Amino acid sequence: MYWEISKEFDFCYGHRVWSQVLKQEFALKTCFACRHLHGHQGKIIIHLQSDTLKDGMVTDFGHLNWFKIFLDDTLDHKFIVDINDPLFATLLPHFANKENLVKHKNGFKTVDFKVIQNEPCHIIEMYEGYVIVDFIPTSENISTWLMQIIQKKMTKIGVKVSHVEFLETPKSKSIVYSKS
Numbered sequence: 001m002y003w004e005i006s007k008e009f010d011f012c013y014g015h016r017v018w019s020q021v022l023k024q025e026f027a028l029k030t031c032f033a034c035r036h037l038h039g040h041q042g043k044i045i046i047h048l049q050s051d052t053l054k055d056g057m058v059t060d061f062g063h064l065n066w067f068k069i070f071l072d073d074t075l076d077h078k079f080i081v082d083i084n085d086p087l088f089a090t091l092l093p094h095f096a097n098k099e100n101l102v103k104h105k106n107g108f109k110t111v112d113f114k115v116i117q118n119e120p121c122h123i124i125e126m127y128e129g130y131v132i133v134d135f136i137p138t139s140e141n142i143s144t145w146l147m148q149i150i151q152k153k154m155t156k157i158g159v160k161v162s163h164v165e166f167l168e169t170p171k172s173k174s175i176v177y178s179k180s
Contacts, residue, residue: 002051004162005058009046011071014039014079015137018086037079040168044071044143046150049162059159067150074108079129080137083109092130094119101132106149108133139166139174147176 017034046067050058081091089096094116101109109132116124135141143166151161160178167173 002049003053003058004047004049005061006045006047007061007064009044009068009071011042011044011076012039013042013075013077015142016081016085016087017136017138018082019136019138039079043165043167043170044146045165045167047162047164048154049160059154059157063154063157063159066153070106070149074104074106075131077129078131080131080133080142082136083132083134084136092127092132094123094127107145139168139172140176142166143174143176147178151178 014037016037020032020034046064048058048064081088083098083101085091088098092111095101095111100112100115102112103109111127111130111132113124113127116127133145135145143164146166147161147164150164154161163175163177165173165175
């Protein structure tokens with residue numbers, strides 16, 4: 001026997017799936033809409049599992065409050081861009097050489113604002129909106145990245161993440177499961 005709890009989080013984000021390929025026989029069109037810059041109202045559902053209860057719980061739902069802060073501070077109203085995207089230099093022209101990027105502990109980068117400190121406000125604001133990753137920001141890859149972040153943190157209190165659901169839209173979702 002085991003127990004599972006889940007908690008949902010919503011956030012807005014943008015991305016571009018530069019690798020998108022469609023087979024017309026299945027897609028019925030040839031428009032590569034996901035290659036365009038676009039945004040979503042995303043939802044992530046975290047599933048935590050345990051074969052024992054502590055104080056009658058898998059864990060307190062409050063132990064996921066840190067994740068809400070992570071989403072709000074890191075991804076909400078941000079644009080996730082792959083450092084290998086062929087449009088990287090176009091989207092981030094001041095950082096086209098992929099240097100002067102600040103690496104963060106959760107596997108993403110942002111720009112070093114010292115490089116653009118004398119630029120006009122609208123340029124600085126543009127760069128505030130980028131979260132740079134080293135993967136194509138598909139729902140599958142985003143859910144995998146977030147699961148790794150969540151599992152690393154939850155391991156500190158002995159809680160297993162069984163799986164993460166990531167809804168790119170209300171009707172389109174990916175699920176990543178823990179191996180064990």
